[in-house]
Amino acid sequence: MTILDKIIFDKHKEVALKKQLIPVKQLEASVLFSRNTLSVTQRIKESDTGIIAEYKRRSPSKDTINNALNVYDVAQGYEQAGVCAMSVLTDGKYFGGSLDDLLLARANCQLPLLRKDFVIDPYQILEAKAYGANIILLIAAVLSKDDITNLSKFAKSLDLEVLLEVHNLDELHKSIMPSLDLIGVNNRNLKTFEVSLNTSKELSTEIPDDFVKISESGISNIEAIKELKTYGYQGFLIGENFMKTNDAGESAATFIKNLKS
Numbered sequence: 091m092t093i094l095d096k097i098i099f100d101k102h103k104e105v106a107l108k109k110q111l112i113p114v115k116q117l118e119a120s121v122l123f124s125r126n127t128l129s130v131t132q133r134i135k136e137s138d139t140g141i142i143a144e145y146k147r148r149s150p151s152k153d154t155i156n157n158a159l160n161v162y163d164v165a166q167g168y169e170q171a172g173v174c175a176m177s178v179l180t181d182g183k184y185f186g187g188s189l190d191d192l193l194l195a196r197a198n199c200q201l202p203l204l205r206k207d208f209v210i211d212p213y214q215i216l217e218a219k220a221y222g223a224n225i226i227l228l229i230a231a232v233l234s235k236d237d238i239t240n241l242s243k244f245a246k247s248l249d250l251e252v253l254l255e256v257h258n259l260d261e262l263h264k265s266i267m268p269s270l271d272l273i274g275v276n277n278r279n280l281k282t283f284e285v286s287l288n289t290s291k292e293l294s295t296e297i298p299d300d301f302v303k304i305s306e307s308g309i310s311n312i313e314a315i316k317e318l319k320t321y322g323y324q325g326f327l328i329g330e331n332f333m334k335t336n337d338a339g340e341s342a343a344t345f346i347k348n349l350k351s
């Protein structure tokens with residue numbers, strides 16, 4: 091069993107339990123459910139840097155990255171730094187995150203927010219909306235084509251954008267459909283944790299131009315971004331590089347300043 095298999099096994103149990111604890115009607119009645127949406131696609135298209143900065147306490151590949159930074163300071167810091175969007179990991183068991191992190195980020199910044207989790211059920215998309223997200227992640231490695239179709243259409247019906255994540259050509263080919271907004275290539279193999287920016291480079295020509303291209307994971311310097319831009323990438327998801335510092339917002343600000351200069 092890979093770590094990804096374990097995460098998905100646990101996620102099914104978690105979602106079943108949560109459905110019993112918080113009914114759909116309660117999610118739909120939340121104040122944030124009817125708010126206006128913010129578009130990550132638009133922000134990235136208008137931006138010359140395209141940074142999506144992540145709040146990530148720990149991960150299966152790195153264990154603890156940083157438990158000392160609170161999410162509202164980081165949200166404000168990222169916004170001041172000029173990132174396009176913020177990604178908030180909401181998985182508890184493997185990443186130390188929660189939906190409350192999403193809620194606190196929503197309360198403390200005007201950035202579009204990505205609910206970063208392992209979405210396998212429409213219920214999690216309702217949660218994403220109720221807790222302040224503007225965009226959800228679907229991971230092709232753990233979903234069938236029918237799952238991707240149904241979950242992405244459901245997200246769009248709630249005015250949420252969809253970032254589809256792939257790691258190889260098979261995942262990409264089975265997933266391309268009009269109900270997606272952005273396609274992210276994860277440079278980290280989620281089964282082995284091996285990281286290589288070549289994954290983004292190799293898949294770049296296979297992603298149709300209708301989608302905004304995002305390169306995810308393992309990005310730690312501006313040279314990598316400058317190179318990935320030449321492969322057509324407009325967005326860059328960065329977590330650990332900012333979160334491992336004492337001040338993630340300041341780290342993102344310096345990074346963006348250097349990228350612009």
Ligand SMILES: O=C(O)c1ccccc1NCC(=O)[C@H](O)[C@H](O)COP(=O)(O)O
Binds near residue numbers: 093149307308328330
């Ligand atoms: O980061 C992990 O170890 C991981 C393990 C299993 C599934 C997902 C995982 N990460 C999620 C991500 O995609 C990253 O948090 C995100 O792309 C940022 O990556 P990085 O900049 O390398 O922190």
